[in-house]
Amino acid sequence: MVSSVIHVVLLLVMPPLLLGVINKTKAAFAGRKGAPILQPYYDLARLLQKGSVFSTTTTWVFRAGPVVTLAATLLAALMVPLGNHPALISFPGDMLLFAYLFGLARFFTTSAALDTGSSFEGMGAAREVTYACLVEPTLFFVLITLARMSKSLSLGTMFTYPSLQVWLTSGAVMLLLSNALFIALLAENCRIPFDDPNTHLELTMIHEVMVLDHSGPAFGMILYGAALKLFVLGALFTNLILPFKTGNPLPDWGIFIVAMLYLAVLIGVVESVMARLRLVRIPQLLVAATILSAFAMLLIVR
Amino acid sequence: MNDTLRLLGNGQTVALADLTPLPHDHFLETISNHTAHGWRVSSYCGVPDGEATVLYCLLASPMDGLLGVMRTVCSGNSFPSLAAHCPQLQLFEREIAEQCGIVFEGHPWFKPVRFVRSCCPGRDAWGRPADQPLQVGVMDYYRVEGEEVHEVAVGPVHAGVIEPGHFRFQCYGEQVFHLEISLGYQHRGIEQLLRGGPFPRTLRQVEALAGDTSIGHGQAYCMVLEALSRTRPPAAAEALRGIALELERLANHTGDMGAIAGDVGYLPTASFCGRIRGDFLNMSALLCGSRFGRGLLTPGGVLFDLDQRLRDDLYQRLEIGRRELTSAIELLWGTPSVMSRLEGTGPVAPDAARELGLVGPAARACGLKRDVRSDYPFGIYRMAQVPIVTAFHGDVCSRTLVRWQEAQKSLDFCQEQVSHLPSGRYVAEMKPLQGGQLAVALTEGWRGEICHLAMTDEQGRFGYYKVTDPSFHNWSGLALALRGEQISDFPLCNKSFNLSYCGFDL
Numbered sequence: 017m018v019s020s021v022i023h024v025v026l027l028l029v030m031p032p033l034l035l036g037v038i039n040k041t042k043a044a045f046a047g048r049k050g051a052p053i054l055q056p057y058y059d060l061a062r063l064l065q066k067g068s069v070f071s072t073t074t075t076w077v078f079r080a081g082p083v084v085t086l087a088a089t090l091l092a093a094l095m096v097p098l099g100n101h102p103a104l105i106s107f108p109g110d111m112l113l114f115a116y117l118f119g120l121a122r123f124f125t126t127s128a129a130l131d132t133g134s135s136f137e138g139m140g141a142a143r144e145v146t147y148a149c150l151v152e153p154t155l156f157f158v159l160i161t162l163a164r165m166s167k168s169l170s171l172g173t174m175f176t177y178p179s180l181q182v183w184l185t186s187g188a189v190m191l192l193l194s195n196a197l198f199i200a201l202l203a204e205n206c207r208i209p210f211d212d213p214n215t216h217l218e219l220t221m222i223h224e225v226m227v228l229d230h231s232g233p234a235f236g237m238i239l240y241g242a243a244l245k246l247f248v249l250g251a252l253f254t255n256l257i258l259p260f261k262t263g264n265p266l267p268d269w270g271i272f273i274v275a276m277l278y279l280a281v282l283i284g285v286v287e288s289v290m291a292r293l294r295l296v297r298i299p300q301l302l303v304a305a306t307i308l309s310a311f312a313m314l315l316i317v318r
Numbered sequence: 319m320n321d322t323l324r325l326l327g328n329g330q331t332v333a334l335a336d337l338t339p340l341p342h343d344h345f346l347e348t349i350s351n352h353t354a355h356g357w358r359v360s361s362y363c364g365v366p367d368g369e370a371t372v373l374y375c376l377l378a379s380p381m382d383g384l385l386g387v388m389r390t391v392c393s394g395n396s397f398p399s400l401a402a403h404c405p406q407l408q409l410f411e412r413e414i415a416e417q418c419g420i421v422f423e424g425h426p427w428f429k430p431v432r433f434v435r436s437c438c439p440g441r442d443a444w445g446r447p448a449d450q451p452l453q454v455g456v457m458d459y460y461r462v463e464g465e466e467v468h469e470v471a472v473g474p475v476h477a478g479v480i481e482p483g484h485f486r487f488q489c490y491g492e493q494v495f496h497l498e499i500s501l502g503y504q505h506r507g508i509e510q511l512l513r514g515g516p517f518p519r520t521l522r523q524v525e526a527l528a529g530d531t532s533i534g535h536g537q538a539y540c541m542v543l544e545a546l547s548r549t550r551p552p553a554a555a556e557a558l559r560g561i562a563l564e565l566e567r568l569a570n571h572t573g574d575m576g577a578i579a580g581d582v583g584y585l586p587t588a589s590f591c592g593r594i595r596g597d598f599l600n601m602s603a604l605l606c607g608s609r610f611g612r613g614l615l616t617p618g619g620v621l622f623d624l625d626q627r628l629r630d631d632l633y634q635r636l637e638i639g640r641r642e643l644t645s646a647i648e649l650l651w652g653t654p655s656v657m658s659r660l661e662g663t664g665p666v667a668p669d670a671a672r673e674l675g676l677v678g679p680a681a682r683a684c685g686l687k688r689d690v691r692s693d694y695p696f697g698i699y700r701m702a703q704v705p706i707v708t709a710f711h712g713d714v715c716s717r718t719l720v721r722w723q724e725a726q727k728s729l730d731f732c733q734e735q736v737s738h739l740p741s742g743r744y745v746a747e748m749k750p751l752q753g754g755q756l757a758v759a760l761t762e763g764w765r766g767e768i769c770h771l772a773m774t775d776e777q778g779r780f781g782y783y784k785v786t787d788p789s790f791h792n793w794s795g796l797a798l799a800l801r802g803e804q805i806s807d808f809p810l811c812n813k814s815f816n817l818s819y820c821g822f823d824l
Contacts, residue, residue, distance in 0.1 A: 046589035135470045139805070142491075209655065212583040216477040217809040219470075220581075290655040292583035294663070295492060295806040 019265045023101055026273070027093055031243035032056035034250065034280040041284025056243065063236030071229060074131050081128025082234040086241040088121040093248045097172050099272030100261045106172035111159045114171055115152070118204075121241070122148055129226035136218045140225035143295070147203060147210070147222070150302035154200045157309030158193050162256075164316050165189070175255040183259050189312045194257045196309035201253055203302060205246045208287040210298055220295075250279050322348045323377065323386030328694035329541045331755040334773060337389050339372070345390035346400055349375055353404045356380035358675050358688075360760065360769045362410035363784045364418040366438050369393065371418045374784075376758060376771060383694050385758055392420060395441065399425035406675030409790060415443040429457055432502035432823055437510075454502045455484045462488040462495050470805065474503050481819035489805055497800040497808070499793055504823035512783040516543060516617075516751070525612050528787055528821030533559070533566045533602075534763025535785070535821075536615040538770040541696060541759035543617040546751040546774060551697075553740040555619030560698035561632075561735050562602060562611050562620075564728040567764040569598035571679075571721040571728075572643060574816050578718055579650060581810045582659040590646035597639050604632055619745030624736075633736050640729045647722050660715035664799040664811035667712065676795045678766020678788045679720045680815055684712035690762035704731050717814040751778035763788060765818065787821030 036053035043050020052058075070079065094104045095114050103110075126144055129137035163169055165186070166177035183190050203210045206223035218225050227238050254275040262268055293301060322340060324332045340348070353359065361376040370393040377386045399422035401408035411422045412431045419441025422428060428443075433454040436442055446452065455474065468489050474482035482503040488496040508527055512520060524539040525532040537559055544551060551559075576591025599609035606614035606622050614620055624632070650656050666676070671684035681688045689706045691699040707723040709716035753776040761768045766788030775781040796815045800808060 042585055046585040047593075048589055135468065138468075139470065139492075208583045215581075215583065217581065218477055219472065219808050220806045220810075287583070288585050289653070290584070291579075291653065291659050293655070294659055295804055297658070 019101055019269075020104070022265075022269055023098060023104065026098060026269075027244075027247070030273070030276070031247035032060060032240065034246055034276065035243050037277055037280035038284040038287070041281050042288050045285070045288030056239070060236050060240055063239070064233050066232035068232040068234055071132060073133050074128075074229070077124075078128045078131040078229070079234070081124045081131075082230060082237040082241070084124040085121040086237045086244075088117040088124075089241045089244050089248070092117040092121075093244055095171050096248050096251050097176050097255060098251050099255065099258070099275070100176060100263070100268040101265065101272075102176065103170075103172040106170050108169045111163065111169060111171050111174065115155060115159070118245070119148075119152075121245075125226055125238075128230075132229045134229065136221075136225050137228060139219075140222055143222045144226060147298060147302060150299055150306065151200050151203050154196050154302070154305045154309050157306065157313050158197050158200070161189065161193060161309065161313045161316050164313070175252055178256055178259055179261065180259040186315070189315045190256070192308045192312035192315070194253065196305045196312065197249075197253050197256060199301065199305035199308075201246075201249045202283070202286070203298075203305075204249055205242065207283055209290055209293045209301070212292050220292075247276070250276055254279055323352075323388050325384050325386050326758060327383065328385065328690070328696050328758065328760045329545050331545045331752070331757040332387060334754050334756055337387065337756065339389055339391045342390055342392070342398065345373070345375070345388060346398060348388060349377070349407070350400055350404060352377050352386070353406065357386075359404075359406050359410065360385065360767065361771050361784055361786045362407060362414065363771065363782075364392070364414035364420065365773070365782045366418055367391075371414075371420055371438075373397070373414065374756075374771070376769065378694065378760075380693075385694065385760070387756065387758065395419065396421040396423050398423050399428075402426050405673045405794075406791070409794065419443050430502070432505045433457075434502070434505055434507075454505075455500050457500065459486045459498050459500070460488070460496060462490075464490075466490060467495070472808075483819050485808075487800075487805055487808070492804050492806065494800050494803055494805050494808070497797045499797055501793070501819055501822050504820040506820075506824065508824045509783055509785060513780055515780045515783070521615065521617070522612075524785075525610075525615075527785060527824070528763075528789070528818040529610065530570055531566065531763045531765065531768070531787075531818065531821065532608075533562045533611040533615065534761050534765075534768050535770075535787075536611070537563060537697070538759045538761045538768050540615050540617045541761070542757045542770050542772045543748070543751065545757040545759065546755055546772065546778070547617075547749040548752070549618050549746050549748050551619045551746055552743045554623070554742050554744045555746070556698040556701075557735050557739055558605065558620045558622075558624060558744065559615065560702070561732050562605055562614050563761070563763075564704075564732050565598055565602045565605070566611055568639070568725055568728050568732075569595050569602065570764040570816075571725045572598055574813065575647060575650070575718060575721055575725075577813050577816070578660070578714065578810065579656070581813050582656055584650070584653065584656050587646050587649050587656075590642065590649075594639060594643050594646060597635065597642075601632060601635055601639070604628060604635070616745060618748045619743070621745065623744050624739060629736050629739060633733060636729055636733050636736070640726075643725065643729075650718070657715070659810075660718060661713060662711070663714040663807050664803055664814065665711060665713040666795055666799050670798055671712065671795065674794050674798065675791050676766075677791045678762070678764075679717055679724065680792050680795050681766065682706065682708045683716035683720045685710050688767070690760045690767050694760050696759070696761060698735070702731065702735065704728070714810055714814040753778040765789060765816070765821075766792065785824060787818055787824075789817040789819075789822040792817050793822060 035056040040050050095110050097103045126141040129141040162174040166174045211222040258275050358378045360378045364371045374389045419436035419438050421443045433452045470487040472485040474484050484500040486498045525536045527535045573595040576588045580588035602611045603609045668684045691704050709719050755774050757772045759770045769786040771784040773782040799811050
């Protein structure tokens with residue numbers, strides 16, 4: 017019971033903290049003091065208090081975009097095990113629903129962007145779906161490989177399966193998988209080297225440009241949804257690379273939280289030490305990630 | 319001696335009476351022959367004279383440090399255009415058309431420049447009705463037709479804190495077929511304000527002409543006044559002006575390199591350069607109390623001396639600035655992801671740069687050896703040379719590299735000048751301006767060649783004053799750099815040129 021409460025609270029409250037840690041890490045690399053770690057929470061509170069402005073050219077699609085996106089992401093989050101703790105919802109084949117809930121979220125984000133009729137947002141939507149096509153195979157190769165290894169079609173079992181034993185016996189597979197998943201994580205969450213979440217230059221944006229016209233609470237939902245997505249994919253990644261489990265719920269929660277914070281620092285470091293890729297180079301890196309995950313699958317099925 | 323061009327040096331004058339108006343064909347032939355032999359058009363302007371318009375053309379020689387000026391009288395409402403054969407003229411001709419209401423026959427790109435009325439009432443090169451207000455940016459843009467071609471319009475309101483300008487991209491997916499730039503939003507009518515001067519406020523207006531080039535424009539204006547009054551500023555003043563000009567270059571180049579790093583998402587250099595730029599601005603403040611060098615210059619010299627304590631302080635600060643800037647910029651060259659982002663992005667071919675008449679770091683990045691400091695030396699640069707830095711590829715990487723190497727040369731120059739500052743007076747008494755003269759002053763601002771051209775009436779007041787900011791030459795270079803590139807690379811290319819909107823709009 018206590019564990020379930022912690023599970024839900026962490027799931028709902030922790031995501032913006034990751035953004036705060038990433039930004040603090042980047043500030044440290046740049047020699048700056050940086051915004052407070054809790055700044056993303058303040059931003060959300062500020063946005064929720066604001067009014068909304070809707071363009072007269074938009075339809076219900078534009079208003080539905082943020083709501084559907086957040087709802088789909090929340091639902092997907094419920095299917096993910098956090099650390100050693102099982103998912104809140106679990107059934108065989110939920111990995112498919114999980115993947116396509118993200119697909120649904122993306123469909124509505126891009127539709128809402130196209131609904132504004134702005135040339136920028138159309139460009140952003142085109143970029144988003146192009147790169148999503150290339151990330152999806154990576155995600156599926158990772159899921160299929162894990163499904164085969166764990167002999168289960170449920171995310172809950174697949175992502176609690178990696179243990180020290182698994183890493184020792186099939187380390188190569190796990191290494192390939194974790195690398196592919198990390199690249200997919202960065203791409204899906206629009207982090208450098210794929211997208212620059214801090215840029216103000218519309219012409220270079222991918223994700224940010226699609227949400228330019230949203231304001232107030234709707235924009236707050238988008239930001240929170242993005243943080244939640246980072247948390248969910250981050251949780252999958254830490255489950256994969258962290259084989260240490262005590263079996264005791266409370267220390268396991270501690271391990272999980274620390275691991276997630278380290279992951280945020282790791283993302284911050286990646287963003288600090290490298291520049292963005294040229295837009296034309298992004299598909300190459302995504303295809304490379306797909307190849308990594310495909311090799312992992314080959315090693316398992318041979 | 320050349321019988322059509324009146325030759326003069328940088329910071330010199332010719333009597334207007336000695337400038338015989340040439341026949342039209344002779345005038346045009348001279349422009350076309352000289353530009354074919356590597357001369358550049360530094361300035362080309364129209365001065366209304368009753369019903370007629372007198373056209374002045376200032377040509378700059380590529381090798382012997384000479385400038386040539388000539389004039390012709392256009393009595394009708396039209397004049398032949400040379401822009402199709404000599405692209406560096408195209409914007410000058412449009413500017414004259416807009417200001418004087420002359421139609422340039424055969425101009426391939428005949429559109430308004432700043433969307434202002436001509437100074438001859440009732441004459442309009444585009445026949446626009448006089449009772450309707452002109453709206454900036456409202457004109458026919460070039461369009462590429464086709465099912466899969468789309469148009470992206472950016473500005474004049476931008477997402478960042480930058481100046482207003484309108485950019486139209488004709489795109490095929492992510493690829494840019496054509497970029498058209500339309501400016502004029504910042505037009506303040508500076509040239510009109512200067513007429514009838516010099517007034518006490520004139521220097522302040524010139525310093526704010528392009529706010530980040532206060533010293534560059536201010537020095538050109540002072541040189542014009544000194545030429546017209548036959549005053550020679552003392553050696554100490556020339557050295558201090560040189561230091562101020564190089565500090566301005568250092569601050570802006572540092573800011574630009576940081577902004578380029580920021581645009582590719584490389585944080586460390588972006589943050590460090592932002593701070594170091596502030597340090598260089600503070601060095602300008604050490605000279606005169608203003609971070610942008612306002613109030614340092616005065617016709618005849620400078621207003622502030624640099625005593626021994628300040629000299630030592632400035633030398634120390636330059637040393638620290640050099641060390642910190644070096645470590646911040648070395649990070650760029652040592653990071654493969656940054657290099658892959660900069661190399662090959664937004665290239666301008668050397669031939670295109672020559673034809674368009676690019677100036678400053680943008681031209682030097684294409685391998686063109688163009689630098690007023692060594693081509694037409696002025697002030698301290700007659701005695702102390704600054705080596706010209708060039709690069710080969712003309713891409714964003716070259717423009718960054720040229721900035722970095724120029725910054726190093728500027729640091730060397732400043733430290734050398736600070737440690738050997740001449741003693742003596744730092745301001746000379748100004749004599750009255752001579753009437754009926756045409757004065758020319760060129761300086762190398764951090765963006766490139768700044769050209770001021772002034773004509774005095776019989777009483778020694780400005781009858782006409784023409785300012786050519788380097789941005790005026792270079793905006794078309796940016797448009798060309800984008801051809802066939804990715805639209806997502808536009809902000810980076812734009813930053814690598816970093817042109818002035820208000821310097822263009824005047």
